[in-house]
Amino acid sequence: MIFAELEYQEDYWDVHEELKNYLLQHFEGVESGLQSDSWFWITIDGVRVSLDTFSSMKHQIKSDKPGPHVQQVLDLLERRFRITIYAPSEPEGHESF
Template sequence: MIFGKMEYENDYSDFHDELVNYLKTRFEPVKSGLQGDSWIEISENNETVTVDTFLSMKHQIKSSKVDSTLVKMVIDYLCLKYKVVVFSSPEIEPHE
């Protein structure tokens, strides 16, 4: 499910490293990759949040759990530095 999306001027590939480094200042472990799309995976307390560009040209914040505590933490942290549009209800991804 998609909980929100980020808004920024740069191309996502130019923004990828900055975003990964910022998330690493708060979360551990953070896995990431940039090959065609940007993806970042944060895991904590048996929850996983993904911040990726698989369905969009801008990063989207995703989790498979509707009541994810981690997704709220990630969104709150991203909002400290970046513009994030948080959806009132999570959107279903096409594969869900």
């Protein structure tokens, strides 16, 4: 699920190092990489939150499920970056009429 997207004017590779340093100041379980995309994996209580540019030119905040782990990352990022928060999506297989 995609929960949010960072907003910035620069190209994502120009934001990668600043974002990496910021995340490392606040979380212990951070892995990252920068090649043709920028990505970060933050593990909180055994659950992963991803920030990556795999499907956008801006970093998106993703996780397999919602929860306090996602909110913790969003709260931290909102202190330093502008963020577009997406409305929660319906679980797959659930149809609204």
